[in-house]
Amino acid sequence: MKILVCISNVPDTTSKINFTDGDTKFDTNGVQFVINPNDEFGLTRAMWFKEKQGATVHVVSVGGATIEPTIRKALAIGADEAIRINAEPSNGFFVAEQLAEVVKKGEYNLVIAGRESIDYNGGMVPGILASLLDMNFVNTCINLEVEGEKATAQREIDGGKETISTSLPLIIGGQKGLVQEADLKIPNMRGIMMARQKKLTVLEPIDALSATTDTKFEKPAAKGAVKMVDASNVDELINLLHNEAKVI
Numbered sequence: 001m002k003i004l005v006c007i008s009n010v011p012d013t014t015s016k017i018n019f020t021d022g023d024t025k026f027d028t029n030g031v032q033f034v035i036n037p038n039d040e041f042g043l044t045r046a047m048w049f050k051e052k053q054g055a056t057v058h059v060v061s062v063g064g065a066t067i068e069p070t071i072r073k074a075l076a077i078g079a080d081e082a083i084r085i086n087a088e089p090s091n092g093f094f095v096a097e098q099l100a101e102v103v104k105k106g107e108y109n110l111v112i113a114g115r116e117s118i119d120y121n122g123g124m125v126p127g128i129l130a131s132l133l134d135m136n137f138v139n140t141c142i143n144l145e146v147e148g149e150k151a152t153a154q155r156e157i158d159g160g161k162e163t164i165s166t167s168l169p170l171i172i173g174g175q176k177g178l179v180q181e182a183d184l185k186i187p188n189m190r191g192i193m194m195a196r197q198k199k200l201t202v203l204e205p206i207d208a209l210s211a212t213t214d215t216k217f218e219k220p221a222a223k224g225a226v227k228m229v230d231a232s233n234v235d236e237l238i239n240l241l242h243n244e245a246k247v248i
Contacts, residue, residue, distance in 0.1 A: 001053060001109060001110060001146065002107065004106060004110070004111045005039065005074070005112045006114070006125070006129075007070065008039055009034075009063055011032070011119060024215070024217070025214075026217065033066075035073060036117045038175050041174050041184070043059065043112070044185055046079075047079075048179070050080075058079060059074040061084055062205075064088065076188075076191040082201070085203050085205055090214075092125050096128035098208060099129050103133055111170070112171075113173055114175065123173075126171055126172070136166045136169065137171045137173075138170070139173040141172040141175065142175060144172060146168070149168050151168060152166075153172060156175075
């Protein structure tokens with residue numbers, strides 16, 4: 001089985017976020033970047049297929065040279081090869097078109113992507129990718145088993161879980177639950193040293209449509225002051241909820 005894991009390079013959730021150029025661009029100064037958590041669950045599941053079934057695992061990401069440390073981490077975790085598409089990931093449709101070209105040329109029969117990245121939370125890329133390639137697709141996937149050409153996937157739905165039988169080639173949008181958090185892999189020294197020798201191919205982007213552009217970013221409004229109400233003063237609490245908060 002040949003697996004392609006799609007990796008997003010995202011800011012660590014502890015990073016302080018700022019914008020420049022009149023709030024039209026994200027300021028990367030001083031920001032620590034990591035593998036998108038949903039992608040990390042997918043990468044770990046791919047490593048399971050490699051260990052248990054002898055699968056070949058490649059990773060791919062769209063971005064400039066600055067994302068290579070993140071790609072190298074994926075190689076240190078155990079991926080066999082990496083691909084970097086040398087383009088700014090400007091929007092979901094553009095990214096999906098770039099990834100589709102890699103999938104077609106690489107003849108992958110399982111593509112694992114995160115259901116969304118934690119920076120823009122668009123949640124578009126896996127579904128658009130499946131549509132472009134006319135491949136089976138399971139989103140919000142929390143478990144995946146593959147036997148030969150047959151796959152069994154479990155996904156979250158409103159109020160429960162759904163188990164689906166499908167076949168390869170397949171694209172999934174994975175998330176927390178695809179593997180246990182305790183099973184997430186941390187690169188060891190041997191893996192880091194081996195990653196330096198693994199193949200990292202840089203591809204130039206294909207001509208593709210940038211369907212949307214970012215006009216402006218805004219931070220959430222600052223939280224208002226907190227009013228403390230004595231536990232015995234229920235009347236005042238009700239008055240504040242009714243007349244100020246207007247929630248009752």
